[in-house]
Amino acid sequence: xxxxxxxxxxxxxxxxxxxxxxxxxxxxxxxxxxxxxxxxxxxxxxxxxxxxxxxxxxxxxxxxxxxxxxxxxxxxxxxxxxxxxxxxxxxxxxxxxxxxxxxxxxxxxxxxxxxxxxxxxxxxxxxxxxxxxxxxxxxxxxxxxxxxxxxxxxxxxxxxxxxxxxxxxxxxxxxxxxxxxxxxxxxxxxxxxxxxxxxxxxxxxxxxxxxxxxxxxxxxxxxxxxxxxxxxxxxxxxxxxxxxxxxxxxxxxxxxxxxxxxxxxxxxxxxxxxxxxxxxxxxxxxxxxxxxxxxxxxxxxxxxxxxxxxxxxx
Amino acid sequence: xxxxxxxxxxxxxxxxxxxxxxxxxxxxxxxxxxxxxxxxxxxxxxxxxxxxxxxxxxxxxxxxxxxxxxxxxxxxxxxxxxxxxxxxxxxxxxxxxxxxxxxxxxxxxxxxxxxxxxxxxxxxxxxxxxxxxxxxxxxxxxxxxxxxxxxxxxxxxxxxxxxxxxxxxxxxxxxxxxxxxxxxxxxxxxxxxxxxxxxxxxxxxxxxxxxxxxxxxxxxxxxxxxxxxxxxxxxxxxxxxxxxxxxxxxxxxxxxxxxxxxxxxxxxxxxxxxxxxxxxxxxxxxxxxxxxxxxxxxxxxxxxxxxx
Numbered sequence: 001x002x003x004x005x006x007x008x009x010x011x012x013x014x015x016x017x018x019x020x021x022x023x024x025x026x027x028x029x030x031x032x033x034x035x036x037x038x039x040x041x042x043x044x045x046x047x048x049x050x051x052x053x054x055x056x057x058x059x060x061x062x063x064x065x066x067x068x069x070x071x072x073x074x075x076x077x078x079x080x081x082x083x084x085x086x087x088x089x090x091x092x093x094x095x096x097x098x099x100x101x102x103x104x105x106x107x108x109x110x111x112x113x114x115x116x117x118x119x120x121x122x123x124x125x126x127x128x129x130x131x132x133x134x135x136x137x138x139x140x141x142x143x144x145x146x147x148x149x150x151x152x153x154x155x156x157x158x159x160x161x162x163x164x165x166x167x168x169x170x171x172x173x174x175x176x177x178x179x180x181x182x183x184x185x186x187x188x189x190x191x192x193x194x195x196x197x198x199x200x201x202x203x204x205x206x207x208x209x210x211x212x213x214x215x216x217x218x219x220x221x222x223x224x225x226x227x228x229x230x231x232x233x234x235x236x237x238x239x240x241x242x243x244x245x246x247x248x249x250x251x252x253x254x255x256x257x258x259x260x261x262x263x264x265x266x267x268x269x270x271x272x273x274x275x276x277x278x279x280x281x282x283x284x285x286x287x288x289x290x291x292x293x294x295x296x297x298x299x300x301x302x303x304x305x306x307x308x309x310x311x312x313x314x
Numbered sequence: 315x316x317x318x319x320x321x322x323x324x325x326x327x328x329x330x331x332x333x334x335x336x337x338x339x340x341x342x343x344x345x346x347x348x349x350x351x352x353x354x355x356x357x358x359x360x361x362x363x364x365x366x367x368x369x370x371x372x373x374x375x376x377x378x379x380x381x382x383x384x385x386x387x388x389x390x391x392x393x394x395x396x397x398x399x400x401x402x403x404x405x406x407x408x409x410x411x412x413x414x415x416x417x418x419x420x421x422x423x424x425x426x427x428x429x430x431x432x433x434x435x436x437x438x439x440x441x442x443x444x445x446x447x448x449x450x451x452x453x454x455x456x457x458x459x460x461x462x463x464x465x466x467x468x469x470x471x472x473x474x475x476x477x478x479x480x481x482x483x484x485x486x487x488x489x490x491x492x493x494x495x496x497x498x499x500x501x502x503x504x505x506x507x508x509x510x511x512x513x514x515x516x517x518x519x520x521x522x523x524x525x526x527x528x529x530x531x532x533x534x535x536x537x538x539x540x541x542x543x544x545x546x547x548x549x550x551x552x553x554x555x556x557x558x559x560x561x562x563x564x565x566x567x568x569x570x571x572x573x574x575x576x577x578x579x580x581x582x583x584x585x586x587x588x589x590x591x592x593x594x595x596x597x598x599x600x601x602x603x604x605x606x607x608x609x610x611x612x613x614x615x616x617x618x619x620x621x622x
Contacts, residue, residue, distance in 0.1 A: 059450050061617040081452035085329045089450045095443035098434075099346055108342055112451040114333035115325075123325055130322040156447070161325035193322060 011073030018067035040190035042207030045217035088162035113160035147178035245291030335453035339461025369477035372405035432521035434531030449617035475510030523607035526614035560590025
């Protein structure tokens with residue numbers, strides 16, 4: 001029986017075909033088709049792109065409006081309970097079982113996932129230790145800091161030892177050190193422990209550090225599925241340039257040297273440089289057009305915007 | 315802080331066994347509720363005394379009656395005096411006393427229990443976004459609802475059905491399992507269990523629906539108590555008798571419960587007092603309340619809240 005959850009070890013981790021998800025009249029996902037083999041995969045896209053909706057659909061928390069989806073070889077919407085025993089989910093929102101300590105909450109999550117009491121207790125201690133929560137495990141979750149709450153959510157997602165882990169914005173609200181520690185934990189799971197990880201984030205750096213491939217979503221549609229290396233090769237750097245001299249000549253010179261001019265104001269323009277193109281080219285353009293560069297500074301464009309630009313999303 | 319990967323190991327186990335989620339939720343919920351009640355020792359003791367005082371009093375009196383009757387040579391006058399006070403008749407299990415235990419003696423305790431235990435069952439989960447955590451696990455909405463229902467039902471049964479059944483069993487023991495009396499008590503126990511199921515079931519599902527309407531236990535409590543006070547207050551017996559038609563009593567939860575309970579127990583006194591309204595109508599109103607509560611529960615308990 002190919003639909004049985006246990007017979008899916010060789011199947012792609014995620015297989016979506018023409019998936020559409022709707023919240024009332026609003027379409028959250030439209031015609032998403034992708035096949036993900038496994039490993040650590042990033043879900044990238046700006047807020048509202050449909051990353052969380054995709055995860056919730058895979059967990060069968062949101063019904064499919066159209067299309068078919070399989071997780072670990074199991075059709076979504078059938079065998080949901082058995083499928084969820086093999087999936088761990090760390091949600092984006094701050095959430096906790098009320099009135100419980102870290103240990104109790106993790107143990108309870110294990111019990112709800114079908115673990116026997118003794119196993120749930122043992123595993124709760126193990127994953128709390130793994131998540132670096134051993135000293136705070138007997139404190140009420142309500143007294144935890146944001147970083148500790150993220151860790152306890154990760155421990156709860158791991159307690160039943162899932163084959164596939166969905167992490168929805170796991171570094172939300174974390175300081176740089178906390179973020180780095182969280183990503184280290186996720187990398188360990190994906191690389192050393194053989195757990196498939198689907199990491200949803202709007203931060204390209206989080207995905208870069210952990211994942212080997214990326215699915216980019218925008219406006220509920222899949223824009224691209226590629227390896228991180230492919231995407232990095234295609235990403236352009238943006239620079240803001242202020243000049244004295246003829247703006248038209250400078251723009252023409254830039255375009256002549258293969259630079260993309262994105263936005264122009266009176267004496268200021270924004271240039272996009274492909275990774276293999278040096279900043280020196282800008283000075284060459286200035287020399288050619290007899291313009292004087294007053295200011296040349298990299299523009300902090302949001303990473304996902306740059307990514308979507310590269311992929312032709314605009 | 316250095317992260318040490320020193321503990322994570324894969325968990326090898328059979329995952330095909332069904333998840334007993336309802337039991338897990340009930341087990342944890344009951345433990346947590348007991349801990350909350352007894353966190354304040356005095357409150358816990360007072361509530362326990364209030365809940366089980368009448369039962370312990372009845373047990374003591376039944377045993378005292380039995381002891382005095384068995385030793386009539388020594389305590390003949392005392393037994394006669396006890397019989398004259400009518401106290402024994404008030405605690406000896408019968409259709410009338412069981413109805414009184416449910417509808418008069420324990421009704422206030424049950425109201426307090428629904429507030430203390432029931433009001434926060436779903437409201438608190440909604441406040442801390444725990445619904446998504448529950449429903450992303452291998453359990454269905456109905457298992458979650460049933461688990462929560464079982465928590466409040468456990469406490470209500472603990473102070474109503476279980477004491478009644480224990481009293482009936484005690485009476486059977488004290489009567490020495492005399493055939494005719496045992497048959498009467500067995501019939502009474504069966505009817506009491508049916509009444510208990512109705513009583514506990516209706517109260518549990520209603521407080522759960524009220525709890526699902528709010529994100530705060532306190533707000534759910536206010537809503538629940540407000541509804542009860544308003545409806546039952548308006549339909550209080552004096553006002554009812556003087557100004558309202560008998561059928562308006564169908565709005566009262568207490569009236570419908572007591573009416574159905576009296577019918578199941580065969581309590582003719584109460585049935586005669588409620589002669590203006592049929593038992594079928596009361597049962598239908600209770601059924602409608604429960605259907606409405608279930609609808610509320612199924613609409614409110616969703617893993618994803620959709621904001622239009």
